[in-house]
Amino acid sequence: MTESIAQAEATSSPLPDPTGGRPVTPTRRTLRPLGLGEVRVTGGFWGRRQRVNGDATLQHCRHWMDHLGWTTNFTDPAGPGSAQRRGREFSDSEVYKMLEAMAWETGRSTEFAQRWNSHIDELTAAIANAQAPDGYVNTAFGGHGRRPRYTDLNFGHELYCTGHLIQAAVARARTYGPDPLLDVARRAADHVCATFGPHGIQSVGGHPEIEPALVELARLTGEQRYLDQAALFVERRGHRRLPEHEAGWPYFQDDIPVRHANVLRGHAVRALYLSCGAVDTAVETGDTELLEAVAAQYERTLARRTYITGGMGSHHAGESFGDDFVLPADRAYSETCAGVASMMLAWRLLLATGEPRYADAIERVLYNVIATSVADDGTSFFYANTLHQRVPTEPVAPDKESLRFGGGSRAPWFEVSCCLPNVARTLASLGGYLVTADAEGVQLHQYTDAEVRTRLDDGRPVGLQVRTDYPETGTIVIRVTETGDGPWSLTLRVPEWVSGAVLSGAVGRRSVEPGTVVVRRAFTVGEELRLELPMSPRWTFPDPRIDAVRGCVAVERGPLVLCAESTDQDGAPDAVDLDSLRIDTGVRPRDAASGATVSGRFQPPAGDGLPYYPSQPPRGEAHPQSIRLVPYYRWARRGPSTMRVWLPKDD
Template identity: 55%
Template sequence: MRDNTVPVDAPGRLRGIGVDEFRLQGGFWGGLQAVNTAATLQHCLEWMEGLGWIANFDRVAQGATDGERPGWQFSDSEVYKLMEALAWEHGRTGSDWADEAFVALTERVAAAQDDDGYLNTCYGHAGQPDRYTDLSSGHELYCTGHLLQAAVARLRTAGEDKLVEVARRAADEVCRTFGADGRNGICGHPEIEVGLAELGRALGEPRYTEQARLFIERRGRGTLKPVTLLDASYFQDDVPVREADAWRGHAVRALYLAAGAVDVAVDTNDDDLLHAVERQWAHSVERRTYLTGGMGSRHQDEGFGEDWELPPDRAYCETCAGIASNMVSWRLYMATGEVKYADLMERTFYNVIAASPAEDGKAFFYANPLHQRSAAADVRPDEVNPRAEGGVRAPWFDVSCCPTNLARTLASWQAYAASVEGNQVSLLQYANGDMRIALDDGEELALRISTGYPQTGSIRIEVLEITGEQVELRLRIPHWAEGSSLVIASAAYSVEPGWATVRGPLEVGTVLELNLPVEPRFTWPDERIDAVRGCVAVERGPLVLCVESTDLPEPQTIETLRIDASQPPLAEGDGAIVQAASALAAPANSGSLPYRSTPASRERSAVTTGIRLIPYHRWAQRSSAAMRVFLPAV
């Protein structure tokens, strides 16, 4: 078992690949990763230095905690997420800069650790509230969870070092305080569970896994002190994890908790717990998930809505929830090998995670709505954005969880692209680059993947090196890819959505050419989704498309556009063209209620106008714009 897989090796049948086993070269994800390397990591570091969030550690080390402390009570976690990103970055590229930045941060973090292992810059020191006095809102264990994840990334890419030791001491302090004989507490924001489980697995330390299990079992029993105006469901303290049927409440909390639960279930052979999360995934994906893969239907509480409550305009679809959703799906895939989990990951990667960063890697979407009624106001590049509105990529936020979460995800993206089981390598996500994978019996497989995916559906896979006769290659055929084909040595095979397994002997020089149909297609919502009744969306390969006001010819507007769904969408660039039905002339302001005694009637016009759609992930890049994914159809 290799050490540098990300985020974890599950002890099940499948394992992930190391961050250095697949080197992206340009293309969609290679491009995003290069921007992360060149801009985002440094951007996060500068903002957190500028705002004093890193210096909070220095203040603790210096005993200077009496004054005002900048940042929210959870700002430590952003430093840890950046450290995790730097660890992956160094592991992936060997970057000296990333290593040095990581080490420098480690020194400052370590200096703030109390003698007994407790580490938090907001509690427990002079002038601060006491430790663990506000478990519901204090986020102390949440921060510790992110510290542990950062340490796991370091452990897997550089081995034991100072941060790992810091994490071990912090985890020990948590186990002492909250162990079976300790306080019956949990954290309002789950994250400690997945952090402990990952660290326990990486260090082979069952005490940490057991502590994660305890936190998970305690949840859902009214363990947390209520917070004014919040239901217990907000922090998943309403129903025990293994009894719940759906995700609910704050989406990131629900999903971090689920990720930790899968880790614990796998490491303790707890099938009941694993099945509970599988059940929650199925229910929530079917009834509480957007076409983009986005989760979180409400700005209020940043939470899941009820079944079928999926408003496109007020979709919250927090970037972090997309990342957290992929954390869960990745773990469920690793635990079960089921293709549907990798399918959802692809959707979320392209349509939530890739949508967030600006082209320059220095501004980010926090919320990812599917409908923006009016162009958002411009954001200043030097100003903290007070809140998560749609349509605004901002450089930093008052609550700034998304930039560092993106940074750690993009720095390790390639590790989600494949998995290994014995001598079978599964390709899960398609990206341009070279892969060299150590197989379980000491053999190796090196592949070169050449593709313009997702703009084209052609993916060329060449075997560069191979040892062993029994090596198999398994290719994920996305659920939308009806009519795909696989060409091997000039012979074309038709392949169905699911898996295409190449069992014939592979040898150096073998070339597989996978062709996925990426023509634009209409997609219709389930009619129980009230908020988009009568609408259709357009997808192209894994990409959800959208129309931006920027591309609308007069007199069309985002408000009045209706499309003719009898004419299929046509490919255009990396987007599509659909035909507008007759334009609705916006009536003058009548000053009366917008409800009438007769239905509006809209006809398809004889003369149609082509309307351009672009990939959703690129919206609001050219300029601030109004936008919609679901288009009212006649």
């Protein structure tokens, strides 16, 4: 059903491609992604987070997974099927995501490479030990005393786990080279192809993930059958082949074939992972119809089902998308993993189309979901990212496995702890999401301190050094550190939110508009380009169809959504009732150390009878005051607090 993928990166070399370390390597694309071997984040906003991630977060993940037995499930001395198995049915996948993060980490930095290499070797041996002779590997199903294989396709997560195993092995191969983990993953993938192939089980995994994983494995190995199996899974979906369940087929995206749907729906992470797999198969097979269908679904989802933060999935029930414009700030679910998944999808669409709006979507979710989720020390996190906290939440003890997903305070670990290892693999591989190249030159999509070294398609070397304290300020300086002769193009994304951006350099100084700006010339080593993005805080008004935030405004500053947190307001903590805040939009927001201030009043609440009145409820006296706003990602870092992103307007 597909053309050959034999032209992929297939390598039999024991050493990785020095330009490698790319999360996604489409063979057909508009833009060629640069890998960790070509883009090194050297500091700044993301550099700090990468360091914490590569040390404390990975250590924390390993500690908890050992502590809870998720790693030792693979080596349970009591043997398969013992009652000793611990963790939820998908706990294997967390080990794999951690492995993937460790693999990217060894490709990103030399500092911790030795430490994580030994972890990878040890865990690989454990997983290999648990693998059945036919390639199946899962500690929750199969074998004596366990539920039989594939008896719970809706929620068993077996194919999902296998997908994450494959992704870990692919990351390992792309940063270190083929190793025993890749052998395990290939055997597991071969088992999947044998079991779910054209003549096998005529169904799909309830939680997608195997699909993009199989495509990456096909790209890595050049094996067509993995791509064929991924395409088969994508095509099978949407025909109600999964057993009926009270969650409903839309929850599993099994209600409508992928190519016929017009918006993402159901469980947000499932929908987004499936979309990633669909884009991957579409680009490899030249299936333009499928690619355009997924792109249109994502566009509509961005336009109607996405929070201002870039977060997706508004409902706690079913961790699912709501109907169009159902985006409550209260108890916004906005699962961290859905943020990661949205970034994965946007990146694939950016590579496929070259459209800068996908890089805008990545920026939004990076600064406002992914940066929000993890604590400064990297050892606690949000699973759900609410946009409105009405009641302060007590912190979770550092040794406490949290059972609840509600927001308010970051927890060190959850019974379902997908998000932290998911963020960890994203941060470790972040260098692979920043820069691309094509026949004309190089494109910078995200701005952080970084060093870029690559070759153009014609072989000419290019080196760039990016220096910026973005998003604290909007000044980005790009220095050419290496260049071949003759002209090539340096393309810079100009974010969708900006107004009054200016580009200056050897070619002079000029205004640039949102989208991209292309500088094509024969660059010289040492020359600098300077992009100035004005960062004044600005009002943002919601579409009137979003009922939940009618009559409210938000304030953004550069790529950052701001919020009012009780901690920052004048008055005793108990006296600051953010839900009685009314903002005067007649006074422009004023810049203030990486945040803003606005004018507003705390209106005393209305009566205490039924909250419904025959006329506009009475309003008490209130004096205007200055309200401090801070970046949303910073909230809940200074003890229990209340918080609002959307601020009611004074009327």
